[in-house]
Amino acid sequence: MKVTIDGHEIEVEPGTTILQAARMIGGESVPPAMCYYSKLEDTGGKCRACLVEVSKGSEADPRPMPKLMASCKTGVMDGMEVKSISSDRVLEARKAVTEFLLINHPLDCPVCDQAGECDLQNLSFQHGISQKRFKEDKRTFEPENIGDNIQLHMNRCILCYRCVKVAEQLTDDRVHGVCGRGDHAQISTYISNAIDNEFSGNMIDVCPVGALTDKTFRFKSRVWFNKPYNAHRNCTKCSGKVTLWMFGEEIQRVTARKDEFHEVEEFICNQCRFDHKEPTDWVIEGPRKFEKFSVINQNNYTRKLDKVVIKTEEHILEGREQDRIKISMKNIPYTEHESKE
Amino acid sequence: MATKILLDKINVPGIRSYEVYRQQGGYSSVEKALKTMTPDEITEEVKASGLRGRGGAGFPVGLKWSFIDKKSGKPRHLVCNADESEPGTFKDRYLMEYIPHLLIEGMITSSYALGANLSYIYIRGEYMWVFKTLERAIKEAYAAGWLGKNILGTDYSLDLHVHCGAGAYICGEETALIESLEGKRGNPRIKPPFPAVSGLWGNPTVVNNVESIANVPWIVNNSGADYAKLGVGRSTGTKLISASGHIKKPGVYEIELGISVDEFINSDEYCGGMMDSRPLKALVPGGSSVPVLPAHLIYKTANGEDRMMTYESLAEGGFESGSMMGSGGFIVYNDTACIVRNTWNFARFYAHESCGQCSPCREGTGWLEKVLHRIETGQGTMEDIDLLWDIQKNIEGNTICPLGDAAAWPVAAAIRHFRDEFEYHVLYPEKVKNRDHFMNEPFESIKHLITN
Numbered sequence: 001m002k003v004t005i006d007g008h009e010i011e012v013e014p015g016t017t018i019l020q021a022a023r024m025i026g027g028e029s030v031p032p033a034m035c036y037y038s039k040l041e042d043t044g045g046k047c048r049a050c051l052v053e054v055s056k057g058s059e060a061d062p063r064p065m066p067k068l069m070a071s072c073k074t075g076v077m078d079g080m081e082v083k084s085i086s087s088d089r090v091l092e093a094r095k096a097v098t099e100f101l102l103i104n105h106p107l108d109c110p111v112c113d114q115a116g117e118c119d120l121q122n123l124s125f126q127h128g129i130s131q132k133r134f135k136e137d138k139r140t141f142e143p144e145n146i147g148d149n150i151q152l153h154m155n156r157c158i159l160c161y162r163c164v165k166v167a168e169q170l171t172d173d174r175v176h177g178v179c180g181r182g183d184h185a186q187i188s189t190y191i192s193n194a195i196d197n198e199f200s201g202n203m204i205d206v207c208p209v210g211a212l213t214d215k216t217f218r219f220k221s222r223v224w225f226n227k228p229y230n231a232h233r234n235c236t237k238c239s240g241k242v243t244l245w246m247f248g249e250e251i252q253r254v255t256a257r258k259d260e261f262h263e264v265e266e267f268i269c270n271q272c273r274f275d276h277k278e279p280t281d282w283v284i285e286g287p288r289k290f291e292k293f294s295v296i297n298q299n300n301y302t303r304k305l306d307k308v309v310i311k312t313e314e315h316i317l318e319g320r321e322q323d324r325i326k327i328s329m330k331n332i333p334y335t336e337h338e339s340k341e
Numbered sequence: 342m343a344t345k346i347l348l349d350k351i352n353v354p355g356i357r358s359y360e361v362y363r364q365q366g367g368y369s370s371v372e373k374a375l376k377t378m379t380p381d382e383i384t385e386e387v388k389a390s391g392l393r394g395r396g397g398a399g400f401p402v403g404l405k406w407s408f409i410d411k412k413s414g415k416p417r418h419l420v421c422n423a424d425e426s427e428p429g430t431f432k433d434r435y436l437m438e439y440i441p442h443l444l445i446e447g448m449i450t451s452s453y454a455l456g457a458n459l460s461y462i463y464i465r466g467e468y469m470w471v472f473k474t475l476e477r478a479i480k481e482a483y484a485a486g487w488l489g490k491n492i493l494g495t496d497y498s499l500d501l502h503v504h505c506g507a508g509a510y511i512c513g514e515e516t517a518l519i520e521s522l523e524g525k526r527g528n529p530r531i532k533p534p535f536p537a538v539s540g541l542w543g544n545p546t547v548v549n550n551v552e553s554i555a556n557v558p559w560i561v562n563n564s565g566a567d568y569a570k571l572g573v574g575r576s577t578g579t580k581l582i583s584a585s586g587h588i589k590k591p592g593v594y595e596i597e598l599g600i601s602v603d604e605f606i607n608s609d610e611y612c613g614g615m616m617d618s619r620p621l622k623a624l625v626p627g628g629s630s631v632p633v634l635p636a637h638l639i640y641k642t643a644n645g646e647d648r649m650m651t652y653e654s655l656a657e658g659g660f661e662s663g664s665m666m667g668s669g670g671f672i673v674y675n676d677t678a679c680i681v682r683n684t685w686n687f688a689r690f691y692a693h694e695s696c697g698q699c700s701p702c703r704e705g706t707g708w709l710e711k712v713l714h715r716i717e718t719g720q721g722t723m724e725d726i727d728l729l730w731d732i733q734k735n736i737e738g739n740t741i742c743p744l745g746d747a748a749a750w751p752v753a754a755a756i757r758h759f760r761d762e763f764e765y766h767v768l769y770p771e772k773v774k775n776r777d778h779f780m781n782e783p784f785e786s787i788k789h790l791i792t793n
Contacts, residue, residue: 044531045699045741046698046699046741047700048700048701048739048740049700051739067739068739070741073531093735093739096701096735096739097701097739099735100700100701100703100705101700101704103708104704104707133728134708135715136708136711136715139707159698159700161698177526178526178697180697181511181695181696181697182692182693182694182696182697182703182706182707183692183697183703183704183706183707184697185696
């Protein structure tokens with residue numbers, strides 16, 4: 001099947017979605033996806049960030065589709081023509097979706113562990129507007145403790161349903177889900193249950209924002225101060241292939257390996273993620289590379305960095321000589337040597 | 342008297358019971374259908390009748406039936422959508438409460454036409470007493486042999502269940518209804534696949550409104566062509582209208598499609614004119630989701646033609662100067678009504694009922710509600726009116742299901758037709774802080790404050 005996205009043509013298998021086809025092409029035409037996750041079934045269609053314009057339905061039925069379509073859920077047809085960033089309607093809609101996602105998002109990025117690898121940050125960097133039109137108070141939720149390893153910040157949640165699908169598809173008993181509806185729908189366990197499951201930690205990796213973060217990494221560092229390394233260990237439960245986030249010799253965080261679309265390559269178990277924090281536990285393969293524009297590259301060890309030298313006056317802490325004399329009592333000797341005289 | 346199809350026997354004493362209903366010729370359509378007609382013949386009759394879905398969208402019922410996937414060999418289902426929660430609409434309740442066997446008869450005939458052996462009536466949880474009425478009626482129908490195995494000695498079997506919803510407007514959306522019926526959270530599904538291909542438990546399913554199904558017995562008893570003779574053009578047959586608001590005689594009326602709006606509001610047979618003879622200010626012709634019409638566009642369309650009670654005529658002029666038939670929730674406002682307050686009330690409803698699945702609707706409906714509340718309570722600014730317009734524009738068309746559109750349209754229409762009233766709220770905050778601000782001082786009498 002032939003599909004054209006923003007003028008780029010590509011041959012794809014039947015059953016491919018527009019988003020998947022766009023990812024094969026790559027580049028700027030790839031629609032942002034906040035809820036779709038290719039490794040999980042039945043995700044997508046909810047965030048509406050990936051809306052695209054289908055300007056030609058197919059070779060057989062060339063009529064354009066009247067509404068913007070969620071590219072993650074719309075299958076391609078032969079001869080379909082899609083406009084992603086080349087359509088003003090699409091850009092307008094993405095701007096609108098970004099604004100909707102942000103009106104109730106706390107914007108506490110300075111204290112959020114996800115900052116730097118947050119999909120919502122990327123989305124608002126690309127499609128956001130700098131002015132705020134929402135005057136009301138943002139909605140807030142009561143904090144809820146969902147266990148020893150995972151921190152839930154419901155205020156930051158954008159209800160992508162990814163973590164629910166993780167629990168449904170990777171773990172045996174799902175104890176959390178979405179309670180309530182409308183703008184007060186929330187991720188919660190019923191009732192205040194702890195999430196305790198061998199693969200529950202993957203919820204952290206799939207979360208596009210900082211709603212689910214790693215308690216063992218909480219407030220330890222910013223992601224761009226860490227050096228990520230690929231590493232592996234023999235694990236009986238999972239593949240054991242992870243990314244270690246190092247600070248010096250210390251492993252501050254363990255995550256699964258994520259690809260350029262921020263999706264994990266292989267899900268890992270909680271033991272690998274939370275319990276093995278000694279460098280001797282792991283076979284380190286080498287540094288992990290990130291896409292060009294990621295803030296994580298700020299700490300790029302592949303590039304030679306000059307040592308920073310802070311130049312100061314030699315006795316800056318003691319103050320200037322003339323000031324010291326001014327505040328001293330003139331009649332009392334200043335040094336031991338003077339007093340002996 | 343105009344022809345009545347659904348409410349013909351409504352005043353017969355005891356029509357709620359099986360015996361009386363049967364004496365009055367009830368269940369004859371089932372006899373006729375099962376003994377003399379094939380399922381496809383019934384579908385053809387319904388197609389010929391031009392019956393359009395009565396739930397709001399007005400999609401032709403026969404066409405919907407013909408889409409059901411019969412080739413896959415999977416079991417098929419008919420689901421009756423009795424989750425009637427649209428503000429201003431209460432016709433299905435009336436039908437189910439006073440003549441429950443009509444719906445059951447329609448369900449049997451329609452299920453036979455679709456080849457469904459397991460059918461459901463999904464009723465909203467707030468209609469608990471109606472739920473019990475239906476349960477009793479179904480029990481009676483089972484006892485009389487209209488439901489169960491080998492109905493009337495044929496090889497057709499049907500089981501019919503009533504399922505009670507748990508109080509969510511969104512479960513009136515057909516895919517959310519199916520999810521809810523499956524025991525899940527009532528979130529609308531992303532279409533395609535449509536329920537006709539993959540609906541309840543992945544099986545081909547048709548979801549129809551109560552009133553649509555209740556029309557089927559008459560069509561089978563008479564003929565599709567007879568039904569099509571009623572009404573005008575593509576709006577055939579009769580329609581139940583739930584009339585409410587500032588009129589003398591609110592209630593459920595069965596009208597023949599094609600009477601004029603003027604006749605419906607003012608004739609003694611129907612609404613009986615305006616309450617207290619106050620002037621008409623606005624009309625919501627099809628339930629809270631449809632655009633509101635200002636006084637000068639109610640009796641006449643923008644072209645100066647008479648506005649009729651038909652799908653086409655009510656939509657005449659598009660959203661610029663028209664509205665929609667919707668589900669027939671006919672809400673009339675006189676000059677004491679505040680459009681801003683009314684719009685806020687609707688927005689509050691949609692914010693409360695949004696399922697929270699997709700971002701534009703989840704965040705947008707709440708935002709609309711907050712801004713409208715601010716304007717209504719005298720704390721709005723002129724920019725807020727433009728902001729409202731922007732928000733509704735950003736919601737419309739970008740959501741998974743039509744709830745987002747339904748939340749956006751009333752706001753858009755209110756701003757389009759009643760912008761001066763919004764401006765009045767911004768300019769005279771002290772006046773609107775009084776909850777009854779237009780009761781003693783109708784907007785018409787103070788309009789000059791805005792226009793000058």
